[in-house]
Amino acid sequence: MTAKLKIHRFAKSGHSHRAVLFASLLGLDAELIDVDLAGGAHKTPDYLAMHPFGQVPVLQEGDQTIWDSNAILVHLAINHDASGAWYPxxxxxxxxxxxxxxxxxxxxxxxxxxxxxxxxxxxxxxxxxxxxxxxxxxxxxxxxxxxxxxxxxxxxxxxxxxxxxxxxxxxxxxxxxxxxxxxxxxxxxxxxxxxxxxxxxxxxxx
CATH class of the missing domain: 1.20.1050.10 (Glutathione S-transferase Yfyf (Class Pi); Chain A, domain 2)
Structure with a gap:
């Protein structure tokens, strides 16, 4: 069974959009979790445990946590694009x-x-x-x-x-x-x- 993808994001962040867009282009069913930046949710201990710099986005897949939008793109391409076309x-x-x-x-x-x-x-x-x-x-x-x-x-x-x-x-x-x-x-x-x-x-x- 494939692990559920979760993307912690802020909808109007271009960095977040990279991750959301690529998951969609790959046809992946990702749960989108909105992070309340105005309320400081990205600076809580729980969030900082996922992303040491307290930024969006963060990708969770099973027991893996990937932070940094470009790292997320590489991870998704390597692990979810069987064709290899997105990261040849x-x-x-x-x-x-x-x-x-x-x-x-x-x-x-x-x-x-x-x-x-x-x-x-x-x-x-x-x-x-x-x-x-x-x-x-x-x-x-x-x-x-x-x-x-x-x-x-x-x-x-x-x-x-x-x-x-x-x-x-x-x-x-x-x-x-x-x-x-x-x-x-x-x-x-x-x-x-x-x-x-x-x-x-x-x-x-x-």
Whole structure:
């Protein structure tokens, strides 16, 4: 009997959405457990026992607990994608490079810009928007060469970068100049099992 998947998440977190989206793309039945960030649920001893940094998401599968959204993508791909298409052996170095981009420029750019406008984070908004624009210039060029980030088919690299890119306008970052990026987003949204992250207007904290 397959162990039940549980994803502890915050619905409007792009990091959480990565995990939820990929589980859905794989056709997995995951129980979604909402974490009350405003109430400090992520800083309780029980939650910190699952994630030492007190962040979302966390994946539980049987006696395994996986924290960090990119680690969750790798875990799900290795353990639940029999085809190997989402994390192919011959593309893993390239995929890892994009996972690093997701943890670096994507976080410091469109993610951080959205944290400012939607959640009131104390970041330099102009700097986050400039970081996002520089990232999108590179993404636009790369996606002009191929339909997905590392080839002709989607991988977990695409899942890792999708959510905060798609919701960049919520942080005041326009996608209008980036035709290739917008086409890539549409290709991901057309995949069987795609689920969207809730939209949030700037200035709304809930």
């Amino acid at each position: 052996q011959d593309q893993r170095a390239a995929i890892q490079a994009w996972l690093s981009v997701a943890a670096g420029p994507l976080f410091n750019g469109p993610c951080a810009a959205r944290l400012v406008t939607v959640f009131g984070a104390d970041f330099d908004h102009e700097r986050t928007k400039a970081t996002a624009a520089a990232l999108f210039e590179v993404l636009e060029k790369e996606l002009g060469k191929r339909p997905f980030l590392v080839g002709d088919k989607p991988t977990i690299a695409d899942v890792a970068l999708y959510s905060y890119t798609a919701h960049a306008p919520e942080g005041g970052v326009t996608l209008e100049p980036f035709e290739n990026i917008r086409a890539w987003l549409s290709r991901i949204e057309a995949l069987p099992g795609f689920v969207a992250m809730p939209e949030t207007k700037a200035g709304l904290l809930a």
